[in-house]
Ligand SMILES: NC(=O)N[C@@H](CC(=O)O)C(=O)O
């Protein structure tokens with residue numbers, strides 16, 4: 001077991017001219033092997049004792065699983081506008097601690113990322129922080145207003161190279177606007193990531209509890225599953241009609257899974273369009289009954305659902321109907337969360353514990369093996385977002401974007417040990433199994449976790 005240093009190095013100390021030998025790691029859960037990295041690239045894989053002499057650093061990775069660096073399709077960094085809740089740098093640090101080497105930063109900042117300048121600015125902040133590659137998501141409509149398309153093509157052609165567009169936080173609810181957006185991004189291979197919430201069935205801001213017996217008993221405005229499903233159903237038809245690509249953000253119901261299953265079968269027959277979907281760690285484990293304590297930490301869009309939905313989401317992730325896990329990391333400052341449930345902000349943290357949640361829920365149960373985790377948390381999200389250099393196989397010649405995981409580490413989450421600026425952590429006090437111990441971005445260590453007490 002590795003005893004990682006209890007320090008995080010500054011990027012200036014690190015240089016990717018360094019060479020690194022990771023010894024005895026189980027690549028995607030296979031037989032242990034050694035991985036040699038030089039100048040940020042994987043140079044050799046195998047039994048490499050001779051090379052070890054030359055390496056600047058040798059890491060004992062026995063008992064650890066080596067994965068490609070994780071890729072998050074759905075992160076909220078709060079810069080610009082709410083740097084008290086998160087900045088690009090603190091969010092990137094939290095991402096690295098969660099095993100991520102790339103994150104897509106949602107557009108619902110203030111101002112909104114709806115211009116090329118705004119997108120480039122987020123991208124540059126990510127480069128400066130140097131802890132994870134930060135790819136801005138562009139807004140679909142100006143100011144997330146839902147009416148006028150943002151400058152999609154200029155954002156795509158900018159240095160930030162935006163390919164994923166979303167009004168997340170808001171639904172592109174006008175079907176005509178959604179149709180135009182799909183047609184537009186098709187020309188450069190972009191994708192629309194949709195926050196599926198029909199605002200007349202589940203009004204923004206008020207609808208906050210899965211609609212059912214519990215919402216009635218608690219006196220909380222209901223957010224029925226059908227408010228998500230009607231948008232997903234409509235969007236898959238629009239994707240088919242336009243021959244374009246739609247991505248379903250934070251899928252939360254069994255009904256959505258049914259629609260996806262149908263849509264994917266159709267899209268496979270006729271390759272011109274595509275539907276992909278993500279599920280969050282919290283929708284894979286937490287259920288609506290947590291709301292009975294009125295703790296705003298558990299207030300999120302879409303809301304936590306009943307156990308039947310959670311079960312359907314797990315199965316869909318295991319069988320590929322849902323393509324990816326995405327965190328929807330949504331940091332909120334204390335003053336926005338510490339309110340009566342109905343008045344508190346929507347959203348919860350996710351970057352630092354997501355791998356542990358997936359390990360606990362999916363790997364421990366046998367629903368996914370480590371190769372499956374690499375698929376849903378790295379290679380598929382990278383493909384959906386059109387990222388090059390991330391989500392690549394752990395193979396010679398590939399960039400050394402890598403995550404070391406201790407699959408046996410069991411720990412209790414402490415929200416105060418977070419690198420995020422916010423504390424709205426739904427995993428606080430929970431016991432999870434499987435933990436990120438190190439993250440490398442192009443061969444540079446961006447996170448060196450704590451040795452876990454037995
Ligand atoms: N998920 C949430 O509850 N909140 C997100 C927005 C979103 O993902 O819809 C946020 O920006 O806080």
Ligand SMILES: [Zn+2]
Pocket residue numbers: 168169170195249250301302
């Ligand atoms: Zn959303």
Ligand SMILES: [Zn+2]
Pocket residue numbers: 074076106168169328330
């Ligand atoms: Zn979101």
